Amino acid sequence: MQQRSSTVQEPLADSAYRPTPPPAWRPRTDPAPLLPDAEPLRVLGTDAVADADPALLRRLYAELVRGRRYNAQATALTKQGRLAVYPSTTGQEACEIAAALALEERDWLFPSYRDTLAAVARGLDPVQALTLLRGDWHTGYDPREYRIAPLCTPLATQLPHAVGLAHAARLKGDDVVALAMVGDGGTSEGDFHEALNFAAVWQAPVVFLVQNNGFAISVPLAKQTAAPSLAHKAVGYGMPGRLVDGNDAVAVHQVLTEAVARARRGGGPTLVEAITYRIDAHTNADDATRYRADGEVETWRAHDPVLLLERELTERGLLDEEGRRAAAEAAETMAAELRERMNADPVLDPMDLFTHVYAEQTAQLREQAAQLRAELEAEGESR
Amino acid sequence: MTTATTGAAAAKAAGRTKPATMAQALQRAMRDAMAEDPTVHVMGEDVGTLGGVFRVTDGLAKEFGEDRCTDTPLAEAGILGTAVGMAMYGLRPVVEMQFDAFAYPAFEQLVSHVARMRNRTRGAMPMPMVIRVPYGGGIGGVEHHSDSSEIYYMATPGLHVVTPATVEDAYGLLRAAIASDDPVVFLEPKRLYWSKSEWSPEAPARVEPIGKAVVRRPGTSATLITYGPSLPVCLEAAEAATAEGWDLEVVDLRSLVPFDEETVAASVRRTGRAVVVHESGGFAGPGAEIAARITERCFHHLEAPVLRVAGFDIPYPPPMLERHHLPGVDRVLDAVARLQWEAGN
Ligand SMILES: Cc1ncc(C[n+]2csc(CCOP(=O)(O)OP(=O)(O)O)c2C)c(N)n1
Numbered sequence: 152m153q154q155r156s157s158t159v160q161e162p163l164a165d166s167a168y169r170p171t172p173p174p175a176w177r178p179r180t181d182p183a184p185l186l187p188d189a190e191p192l193r194v195l196g197t198d199a200v201a202d203a204d205p206a207l208l209r210r211l212y213a214e215l216v217r218g219r220r221y222n223a224q225a226t227a228l229t230k231q232g233r234l235a236v237y238p239s240t241t242g243q244e245a246c247e248i249a250a251a252l253a254l255e256e257r258d259w260l261f262p263s264y265r266d267t268l269a270a271v272a273r274g275l276d277p278v279q280a281l282t283l284l285r286g287d288w289h290t291g292y293d294p295r296e297y298r299i300a301p302l303c304t305p306l307a308t309q310l311p312h313a314v315g316l317a318h319a320a321r322l323k324g325d326d327v328v329a330l331a332m333v334g335d336g337g338t339s340e341g342d343f344h345e346a347l348n349f350a351a352v353w354q355a356p357v358v359f360l361v362q363n364n365g366f367a368i369s370v371p372l373a374k375q376t377a378a379p380s381l382a383h384k385a386v387g388y389g390m391p392g393r394l395v396d397g398n399d400a401v402a403v404h405q406v407l408t409e410a411v412a413r414a415r416r417g418g419g420p421t422l423v424e425a426i427t428y429r430i431d432a433h434t435n436a437d438d439a440t441r442y443r444a445d446g447e448v449e450t451w452r453a454h455d456p457v458l459l460l461e462r463e464l465t466e467r468g469l470l471d472e473e474g475r476r477a478a479a480e481a482a483e484t485m486a487a488e489l490r491e492r493m494n495a496d497p498v499l500d501p502m503d504l505f506t507h508v509y510a511e512q513t514a515q516l517r518e519q520a521a522q523l524r525a526e527l528e529a530e531g532e533s534r
Numbered sequence: 535m536t537t538a539t540t541g542a543a544a545a546k547a548a549g550r551t552k553p554a555t556m557a558q559a560l561q562r563a564m565r566d567a568m569a570e571d572p573t574v575h576v577m578g579e580d581v582g583t584l585g586g587v588f589r590v591t592d593g594l595a596k597e598f599g600e601d602r603c604t605d606t607p608l609a610e611a612g613i614l615g616t617a618v619g620m621a622m623y624g625l626r627p628v629v630e631m632q633f634d635a636f637a638y639p640a641f642e643q644l645v646s647h648v649a650r651m652r653n654r655t656r657g658a659m660p661m662p663m664v665i666r667v668p669y670g671g672g673i674g675g676v677e678h679h680s681d682s683s684e685i686y687y688m689a690t691p692g693l694h695v696v697t698p699a700t701v702e703d704a705y706g707l708l709r710a711a712i713a714s715d716d717p718v719v720f721l722e723p724k725r726l727y728w729s730k731s732e733w734s735p736e737a738p739a740r741v742e743p744i745g746k747a748v749v750r751r752p753g754t755s756a757t758l759i760t761y762g763p764s765l766p767v768c769l770e771a772a773e774a775a776t777a778e779g780w781d782l783e784v785v786d787l788r789s790l791v792p793f794d795e796e797t798v799a800a801s802v803r804r805t806g807r808a809v810v811v812h813e814s815g816g817f818a819g820p821g822a823e824i825a826a827r828i829t830e831r832c833f834h835h836l837e838a839p840v841l842r843v844a845g846f847d848i849p850y851p852p853p854m855l856e857r858h859h860l861p862g863v864d865r866v867l868d869a870v871a872r873l874q875w876e877a878g879n
Contacts, residue, residue, distance in 0.1 A: 289650075293658035294622065301654055305646045311612050312647070315619025315627075322575075322601050323623070341639070345612030352607055507657045508691055510715040513745070513792035 180389045187382035187392035191426050194401040195463045203401050205469050211249060211400045212464055213478045215457045218244040218268045220482035222431070224489050225267070225281065229435040233493050234284045238265040242430030245400035245456035246362050248272040250425075253407035254330055261300045261313035261331040265362075269332060270299050277485065278492045287497040307337040310346030310359065317355040317414070328356045328414045330407070336367020338381050347422065351388040356414035358407065359422045362397060364429040369442035385422035397425030398456040401463075428454075501527060553730040556704045560590045560666075560722065562735050563708035564628060568598050574712060575620065576603040578613060578630030578666075587632055588668060588727055610640035617663055618647050627663045628712060634669040635678035641686070648717045649692030664711045664718045669697075670763045670813050672725035672860055674853040681850050682814030684762075687719040688790050688823070695790040696744055697721040699765035701731040703788060706742030714744060723763035747794035749801065753783035756807035756873050759798055759824060761787040764811045764861060771866035780870055790820060798824070799831040806837040807873040811866055816844030838875030 194200050218240070225237040240247050247268035251260060254273065262269050267280045275297050282291025283302050290301040300309055300316075313331035320327035337343060338361055350357045361381045365372060378384055385392030395406040403425055410421035428451040432439035464470035505512060505520040512520070554562075568574045576594055578586070582605035585592030594603035606613050610631060617627035631637035637644075644665070651661045671680035687695045696711055696718055698704040704722070711718035733739070750765065751772050758768040765786050772782040785801050787794065802808045808828055810821035821842035828840045843861045851859045 288656060289654035290656070290658075292655075294655055295658065300622065301651070301659075303646075303654065305642065308615060308643060308646060311615025311643070312619035312622065314612075315616030315621075316623045317619070318616065319620040319623035319625045322625075329619075342611055342615060342642075345607070345609040345615065348607050348609065349612050349616055503656070507653045507655075509652070509694070509792075510660065514795055515793065 182386045185386045185389065185391045187380055187385070187394040187424070191394045191396040192402045192406055193396045193399050194405060195399045195459050200401060200463060200467075203405075207404065208401065208460070208464055208469055209474070211245075211252070211404065212457075212460050212470065212474075213481060214248045214252070214272055215244045215400060215460060216478040217482040217485055218248050218272065219457055220479075220486045221268060221271060221277065221489070224486040225284075226431070226435060228281075228490070228493050234281060235286050236434045236436055237281075237284055238267075238434045239431035240265060240268050240429075242451060242455065243362055243364055243397065243427045244268060245460070246360065246397040246403050246425040246427055249400040249403035250330060250332065250360050250407045253404055253411050254328065255411075257298070257325070257327050258411070259298045259300065259313070259316055259327065259329045261309040261316075261329060262302050263306065263309065263332050263334055263337060264302055264304045265334065266332050267302065270297070270302060273297065273299060275299055277489050281493065285493070285497070287499055288503075307333055307340035307342040307346070309333075310337075310342055311349060313357050313359075314346050314350045314353070314355050314420075317350075317357045318353050321356055326356075326415050328358065328411050330358045330360060330411070332360045332362065334367060335361060335363040335365070335372050335381060336370065336375055337361075338384065339367075339375055347384070347388045347390070347420070350420040351390045354417070354419040356417070357420045358410040358414055359420065360407065361422070361424045362427055363424055364397075364427050366429060366433070366442070368433045368437065369439075371442075380424055382422055382424035388422075390420045390422055393421060393423045395423060395425050397427030398454050398459060400456060400460050427456075430455075554701055554733050554735045555728050555730050556698070556701045556722075557588055557590050557727045558735050559701045559705040559733060559739075560708055561592055561594070562739070563705045563712070564591065564594060565597065566739075567628075567709060567712040568594065568602060571626065571712075572602075573624060574602075574626045574628060576628045576630070577606050577617065578604075579606060579608055579632050581605060581630050586630060588724065590666075590668075590722070590727075591630065610636060610638075611643050614640040614643040614648065614665065618643060618651070618661065621661050621663050622659060626712060629663060629665045631665060631667045633675075633679045634667055634681040634683045637665070637667050637683065640665075644687075644693070644719075645690050649690045651692075652716065653692060660715045661717045662715045664708070664714075664720050666708075666720045666722060668724040668727070669721045670723050670725060671850060671856050672763060672813075674856070676853065677850070680853075680856065682812070682845065684721055684790055684812075684814055685819055687721075688820060692717065693791060694718040694744055695721065696788065697723060697762040697790065698788065699723065699726065699760075699762050699786050701729065701733045702740070703742055705733070706740045707744065707788060709739075709741040710744045713741070718744070721762060725763050726766070729766070742788070745789045745792035745794060747785050747787045747789070747797040749783060749797070750786045751782065751784040753781040753805065755779075755781045755805060756809065756870060757783045757785055757798075757801045757805045758809050758811055758866065758870075759785045759787065759801075760811040761790065763813055767861065767863055768811050768866060771863045771870070774863060775867060775870055778867075778871075782870065793824070793827070795827060795831065798828065802828050802832045802840075803835045806835055808832075808836075809841045809843055809866065809869045809873065811843045811861055811869075813845045813860055815847040816842050817847040819844050838873045841869045841872060843869045 251269040251272040279291035313329040317329040382392035582595035825840035
């Protein structure tokens, strides 16, 4: 048997040599149809917007205005010490909201820690959405009631959950789709890979939405990946990748609706990358001037998702001064209510600490609960 | 606990069906649970066509289809993470982690989500699932195939940690684990996979409640507290100790979380002396917790300090050295001898 040197490129004369690998080793999918769009899809400012349903456009506008106001109100609540922290999505409202609105009621949303607006757009009570950040309990709502997985902070770990849920729904014969959201930084986590791979292998009805807002705290995308785009990553898993302008609510809604429909009819998962920008700092605790220039922020302000939609609707005669005022007033009402409810101190029962650890309390927990109860009683007496 | 030979011989003599192994009992537990409850799903690496590397899931894919017994991609975080989503949708995943040390990539999911989902959602979203982990040494495995990882699981609130030591318990406890509305880390002592008993794979079998320890051997002069792979060691030691005049009681914990303090304390109050025996390291190991609890509960009944016989606090050794690491009968007997304690020792 002739020894083959690792540097030799020519085929050997050996009869065992195969010019191509055996069939099972061949790539199973032609990558071309899986490759993302060359440019992020845009609808606003193009002829395609004429096809959009005016009712949807108005709805998106009202939600975007409300979302912007929610971000401002929640940020203000951090300054008043009512919230420990708030990761704002100012500048990202279009992807947050348009994506959530692409889901049917029976579908599930798997948000990242930043996606409060998506959850609220889906119907979650605005105060319950902030419980995690206020600090009274980790999840302020029953996930099954809203079909929204808990907002929580480990990055990308919700992605395999979405795959599992979608897979389970399909096994049960339900045509439920899961939308899983993640940031650009989160795509570097191992769970991102495992989730996409499982989804593609199982052909699970999942849509992955990456909101590429340019930074993971302070780290720019260039230090996160060397891929041509994050949507390109889809090809390696055998699912289509889509690129969309994340500040164009109509384009996001269109791409997400297509991906959701594709998943629902058994076509498998899609990876969507929405190009957007985080106008505010990472959270109120972050100083964004340390890692980005003001000029960059100003460029993106000119491409503001609310303005883009407002301009389009105005030009098309779908929005007038009264419409704008109505949206602003509705947002103001929401903000006032949020403020008022958040200014009320939450009523907490420390004994809850032991209530939800197990279905049935262990003896150790019963003992520790008794200890705390005694401490609380003693405290009450001393007051 | 019946040993391989006596159990098999006794069954044969009695003309009963051939003795079953622990692996078979576990397999039947899953089969029975799957047949009874369509929401039970088995998943993991090689659990389908191959039936698992220890053949514990043998035949399940054939019987219930690949949707109910699924060969997953090779990704532990993905396996456990997708199981979380499946449980969110009302399924009861039974997840196999192929070997103890290969469960570590899934720890993030386990600790950050599985263990605290109920708590985080104020009880709205329980995580009924079983994470089966073959664990422990004594099978001559290469590195990463012999870890005793129970302390990591024990230290994570929200998880139950269960480990059978007998064929009967393998069935009874796994059924209970699958039925539990909380996540159960089910540690399977891999060196007992092929241990046998008179338990018949066909006959009706019991479901054992989780959280109850049992006295495997009653005795009066000291208590050996143990679980999983160390139970046969302790029973053998107890027999050997009779020659020295010791009548040892052996308690099999079966469940590390919840911990059955009552059974343990009652036994130690009767005997006045205790040794905790386990394979995993002693420093900050399960025995430290158990000894502390015994001291707190039984201080006035103790005739001697609670002793621990544990594995060394070292990375699990290579197979040719593992016999030096694993607590054997002699080490247990040495500890028992030290129970003849006098103040000032
Ligand atoms: C597993 C994990 N590692 C680190 C963190 C700390 N952390 C919180 S947010 C964040 C950046 C996330 O960036 P990206 O995924 O791009 O989302 P974005 O904040 O831009 O929405 C980091 C590193 C975390 N929450 N989880």
